Amino acid sequence: MATINENYLKLKAGYLFPEIARRVNAFAQANPAAQIIKLGIGDVTEPLPQACRQAMIHAVHDMGDRATFQGYGPEQGYPWLREKIAAQDFQARGCDISADEIFISDGSKCDTGNILDIFGSNNAIAVTDPVYPVYVDTNVMAGHTGPANEQGEYEGLVYLPINAENNFTAAPPSQKVDLIYLCFPNNPTGAVATKAQLQEWVNYARENQAIIFFDAAYEAFITDPDIPHSIYEIEGAQDCAIEFRSFSKNAGFTGTRCALTVVPKTLTAQTQAGAAVDLWKLWNRRQSTKFNGVSYIVQRGAEAVYSPEGQAQIQDLVRFYLENAKIIRDQLTTAGLQVYGGVNAPYVWVKTPNALSSWDFFDKLLHNCHVVGTPGSGFGAAGEGYFRISAFNSRDNVNQAMKRIISKL
């Protein structure tokens, strides 16, 4: 009989968001009249920018004409998209990133998991706590951890608690680690890291020959002009960091699927025997073998983000969700709750009232207010006693949800 990858059996019950969906569906079935407002998963609600839609329609016509038809595209993405990203997202900010260091993909979630393919199984791995669960679960699946304890912490991972005392921004650990996951603006806490804080991480990584996985999926939401958008704004980062970005949250591509991963050519890691190997070569090999690229139509849509109209339209989208975040922050503060985040990020991180557990608060909001959020404990043991509210929804739904919370909590 075939055998399974038993690492999967170590995973805690379900991936967080399907588990929330399961509970919400059960409630909805039992209460069919309830008008449930979902501020749980960070899924966008507003239509795709017009510039992107027009570009995709045009691309569909290209596909209908033998002269412009496209078959397999380059596994790394089309050069016309990679060049615009390099110029506008990186070089314009002083980052020395070239088009061929950018790999187009169908999602940052996929890439933050897939990147483990090119790393060995003996690395010491650090994650913050709370953390985006994909970083942890993909390491469990790859056999990089032991079993989980009662708090859900996996043996072998180094957890770096982030909390109000450290502004939800962990400092480098005292011990040596090899792989570090950083996410800024942070999911779930909405915190950002200053240039000085990121410099500390880059210095640590270089001293310890570690690699930083920098998830910048929410960079478009940074409003503070002093906060870096890319890890490559930090001196030395090209020698120690891989960056993940996405069109999901800035341009509403959660259902359209397009993202990018930056692997600088200067980045190396070593074999067991101590020989240095270029990570770019390994990632290129991995993508060429396991991935056939993002569709031409979608990449044309993503390219339109870089047109003047596209830029204006995505800025409008980001402003819209940030205004939602401000409403959530203001209303919950008025209701006497302690809130964090939501200024440079689409997530508001809330301290649960009356020392309620995260899941108890989840149930209370669902049952009393018909509002769905995400329990902080779902992001890790140190998220217990917190709750994440997403600003991705219509203005009406956000206003309605806040009204219900204030009157019924």
Ligand code: MLT
């Ligand atoms: C979240 O809610 O944390 C995000 O939607 C997850 C994701 O982007 O995969």
